[in-house]
Ligand SMILES: Cc1cc2nc3c(=O)[nH]c(=O)nc-3n(C[C@H](O)[C@H](O)[C@H](O)COP(=O)(O)OP(=O)(O)OC[C@H]3O[C@@H](n4cnc5c(N)ncnc54)[C@H](O)[C@@H]3O)c2cc1C
């Protein structure tokens with residue numbers, strides 16, 4: 001009989017680089033011991049031996065299978081420990097889990113992306129996937145907000161995107177500093193100045209819950225329909241496999257049915273923005 005795969009057993013991955021993105025956010029560059037594939041928007045459980053594990057959405061390209069990047073904000077026990085790790089150690093990867101972005105459904109359309117804070121991590125992976133299929137898209141517009149200029153992650157990404165045909169990228173900050181001469185205001189304010197054909201467009205929103213809520217309301221005001229809006233939901237998770245029930249959002253297991261949902265699918269479920 002073939003050996004049954006242990007779905008809880010992590011794949012070992014060597015940490016080869018740690019990139020400081022902002023005072024609270026670092027990117028971990030990992031080389032898995034075996035090829036590791038994921039679809040953009042799916043998540044993994046990343047673990048440190050003897051410490052614990054937590055769910056993260058890879059921020060690297062889904063086209064690359066021998067190297068994985070995960071961008072981690074320091075919020076508590078496991079993430080604080082991760083922030084002190086140095087290259088050379090091994091971490092564990094379980095997954096990929098859940099339902100990512102249905103990029104094939106974006107064919108022929110404009111893609112408007114609204115991101116805030118660490119929400120740019122899954123979005124960066126999506127942007128790599130969209131760049132790969134740009135011939136099939138009308139255009140891609142990224143609107144991103146961070147609290148301050150130094151809290152903005154992947155700063156070189158914005159110039160790079162603005163040099164790619166069909167791509168536009170804009171950033172704002174809640175509060176500027178002496179050097180900042182760009183827009184000041186929360187991320188959804190950037191939507192006031194974008195030109196989109198809402199009838200032939202989809203919107204993607206990923207960021208802190210309050211931004212997801214007000215961003216979605218603003219996108220609805222712009223004329224998007226509920227089913228045109230894709231939200232990447234974050235709920236406390238444990239197993240990642242639809243077994244423990246930690247991640248329930250109404251009738252859905254966020255780990256199995258999501259984390260990407262259309263607004264249409266979840267708008268009537270309780271506490272979606274908590
Ligand atoms: C599908 C998914 C994808 C995610 N992707 C990323 C990512 O790419 N980058 C990133 O930095 N973070 C991401 N997160 C959030 C990340 O999993 C949590 O920040 C992490 O689990 C916190 O672990 P901790 O032990 O450091 O904090 P804890 O000590 O467990 O808790 C610290 C605080 O964070 C809250 N918290 C704990 N777990 C979560 C959670 N899953 N979601 C939201 N809040 C939580 C707690 O309620 C508490 O207030 C994602 C979460 C999910 C569910």
Ligand code: FES
Nearest residue numbers: 240243244245255
């Ligand atoms: S995390 Fe266990 S059911 Fe979703």
